[in-house]
Amino acid sequence: MIQIPAASAEDLRFQCLLDDLITQGWSVQKNFLTADTAAMLRAECLIRWQGGEFRHAGVGRGAELKIRPEVRSDHVCWLDPTIPDTPQQQQYFATMEQLRQAVNRAIFLGIFQFEAFFAVYPPGKFYQKHLDRFRGSEDRTLTAVLYLNEDWKEEDGGQLRLYLDEAGVGPHVDVLPEAGTLAVFLTEGRWHEVLPATRERMSLTGFFRTR
Numbered sequence: 283m284i285q286i287p288a289a290s291a292e293d294l295r296f297q298c299l300l301d302d303l304i305t306q307g308w309s310v311q312k313n314f315l316t317a318d319t320a321a322m323l324r325a326e327c328l329i330r331w332q333g334g335e336f337r338h339a340g341v342g343r344g345a346e347l348k349i350r351p352e353v354r355s356d357h358v359c360w361l362d363p364t365i366p367d368t369p370q371q372q373q374y375f376a377t378m379e380q381l382r383q384a385v386n387r388a389i390f391l392g393i394f395q396f397e398a399f400f401a402v403y404p405p406g407k408f409y410q411k412h413l414d415r416f417r418g419s420e421d422r423t424l425t426a427v428l429y430l431n432e433d434w435k436e437e438d439g440g441q442l443r444l445y446l447d448e449a450g451v452g453p454h455v456d457v458l459p460e461a462g463t464l465a466v467f468l469t470e471g472r473w474h475e476v477l478p479a480t481r482e483r484m485s486l487t488g489f490f491r492t493r
């Protein structure tokens with residue numbers, strides 16, 4: 283009898299994600315990072331937040347960058363993937379690098395770069411329906427949001443609402459920002475928004491870019 287080596291839990295996790303991306307353009311994976319890593323990232327996020335390392339998130343970029351709290355009222359702290367400061371950042375960036383390679387192998391997106399930031403949404407804050415690409419720019423190709431919030435309940439709000447239609451007005455799925463969950467989607471044309479929460483909401487958002 284031929285013995286086929288059992289696929290590791292890791293292989294399966296990536297396989298499900300890739301299958302979803304290919305068939306529907308988005309995927310939600312619970313426990314994508316271990317509870318330990320998520321908890322350490324959360325602790326780091328909290329320390330940086332309390333240490334005043336965050337800025338009001340803007341809309342647009344360069345000369346067009348504007349702070350528009352009526353559109354988006356989160357606060358962000360960008361990370362440098364070339365110098366991960368902490369073991370949990372190393373773990374996170376290593377996993378995102380595995381994801382980058384797996385996606386490039388499976389769907390030839392030609393992604394070569396990754397950028398990431400911690401985001402904090404204080405209670406009541408939100409990010410209105412939007413696309414992740416800047417006007418006139420196509421380099422953001424894949425969005426990956428990792429959530430860092432323990433014991434998040436439906437009634438806490440703060441869902442990521444992913445629209446399933448091109449116009450972004452119809453059917454949608456709501457993703458709970460529970461610690462360890464990763465929401466991934468092809469960036470182009472994918473409308474989404476962050477609903478207000480009753481609790482402080484923390485995440486680590488990453489964009490994979492092509493040239």
Ligand code: OGA
Nearest residue numbers: 409414427442476485487
């Ligand atoms: C973003 C964004 C989604 C989320 O930062 O562009 O859409 O669930 N984040 O935090």
Ligand code: MN
Nearest residue numbers: 412413414474
């Ligand atoms: Mn977005």
